[in-house]
Amino acid sequence: MLSDSKLKFKVRRATLDDIPAVMRVNLESLPEHYWQGFFEYLLENWGEAFLVAEVNGVVVGYAMSRVETVTDPTLVGLPDMGQGRVKKLLGGFLGLRWRVGHLVSIAVLAPYRGMGIGKALLSETIRVMKDVYDVDAIYLEVRVSNEPAIRLYEKFGFRKVTVKKGYYRDGEDAYIMVKTLKPVTT
Ligand SMILES: CC(C)(COP(=O)(O)OP(=O)(O)OC[C@H]1O[C@@H](n2cnc3c(N)ncnc32)[C@H](O)[C@@H]1OP(=O)(O)O)[C@@H](O)C(=O)NCCC(=O)NCCS
Numbered sequence: 001m002l003s004d005s006k007l008k009f010k011v012r013r014a015t016l017d018d019i020p021a022v023m024r025v026n027l028e029s030l031p032e033h034y035w036q037g038f039f040e041y042l043l044e045n046w047g048e049a050f051l052v053a054e055v056n057g058v059v060v061g062y063a064m065s066r067v068e069t070v071t072d073p074t075l076v077g078l079p080d081m082g083q084g085r086v087k088k089l090l091g092g093f094l095g096l097r098w099r100v101g102h103l104v105s106i107a108v109l110a111p112y113r114g115m116g117i118g119k120a121l122l123s124e125t126i127r128v129m130k131d132v133y134d135v136d137a138i139y140l141e142v143r144v145s146n147e148p149a150i151r152l153y154e155k156f157g158f159r160k161v162t163v164k165k166g167y168y169r170d171g172e173d174a175y176i177m178v179k180t181l182k183p184v185t186t
Helices: 016-029 036-045 084-093 117-131 147-155
Strands: 010-013 051-055 058-070 098-108 137-143 159-164 174-180
Touching (some): 010 117, 016 036, 016 051, 016 058, 036 058, 051 117, 058 117, 098 117, 117 147, 137 147, 147 174
Parallel strands (some): 098 137
Antiparallel strands (some): 051 058, 058 098, 137 174, 159 174
């Protein structure tokens, strides 16, 4: 996919060779870092949803996701049926399972932000989750203070469904945001 803004960027599937560049973007853009094996694990298993954005052949952004089976109804956008473990157990007990996409991480290098790259990465992630992985919903965690990211997600129809208290290492809370892709019921 080529961008239509003044800056020409391209969003494509990542390959193993892109992992070092993706790790650099991650290190420079976010406080949440992962070991190399984790990036490779996501690429190996859900490679269609591991995307990079490049400008003149240089990786300046990425989005990586995985597919999970969950019993927590809030992760598909259904109302909260209880607190914490109770709602997961209740879902499990009732035999309710949903297939969801989990956007693990998305980032764009600072000089390239505000040019539509984040939108392109997210829009392609949603398309792949629908068309390739056939999930019921997509969810993600985001720092409650991360206004640019929250705006981006809301623009694509994600809704805040829960607050995870002290989710991040530094103690900041996370919003869980969900975009439902299929009609889901309990
Ligand atoms: C979040 C992030 C990926 C967005 O990437 P981007 O390429 O700058 O995003 P875009 O240019 O496509 O902008 C998409 C939308 O995000 C919102 N947005 C982007 N920057 C914003 C800012 N500084 N303030 C408020 N909203 C902002 C806007 O709604 C924008 O849409 P618009 O241009 O139509 O108004 C980027 O800011 C980033 O890498 N941040 C650091 C890493 C991070 O926080 N990742 C998310 C972790 S959950």
